[in-house]
Amino acid sequence: SYELTQPPSVSVSPGQTARITCSGDALPKKYAYWYQQKSGQAPVLVIYEDSKRPSGIPERFSGSSSGTMATLTISGAQVEDEADYYCYSTDSSGNQVFGTGTKVTVL
């Protein structure tokens, strides 16, 4: 089955830049989406269609995609950005899948 691979964890100091990668064979042809999940809460969309930001999401969140890798960047990370982040996409058959997830620590 199709897999989207992320690093298990990323640590960043407040105000610095965090980058989270998502690797998948179908990403050259499929959009990536990114969700933020804080402890005990439902996921929240922070990036859609590789690089678009939903209304209400801070400008420090940005996305990009090149080849088989999509990247979520948090520029000037804040303590409140500490959360689990998941990429999401589809395979060539249209089956949907979440990435393995990345725990972002801001300290």
Place this chain on the structure above:
Amino acid sequence: QVQLVQSGSELKKPGASVKVSCKASGYTFTSYAMNWVRQAPGQGLEWMGWINTNTGNPTYAQGFTGRFVFSLDTSVSTAYLQISSLKAEDTAVYYCAREGSAYPDYWGQGTLVTVSS
């Protein structure tokens, strides 16, 4: 505003069944498909599949066939997830999430299903 409100936590014994509900409001229920997502304790998100709320046709992800059933009651704008022959490994939070433009956009609050003897 769009809201998805799920039923409360459940504690079930192995072998029993459970039915989780997801009541939608703030939009036309049959205009958007509904996804189901599982999250085991301390684990990541797993897409279980989705149901076409217009036709009632379900699609199940690999690993979620047989004991898992998606259904609807469009008269009350509610989607259901039923799991039969429960096992300890079914212990998880189950989310419903509306399918927006090719991605889940609005999520329910989640329902914790605990399977324990």
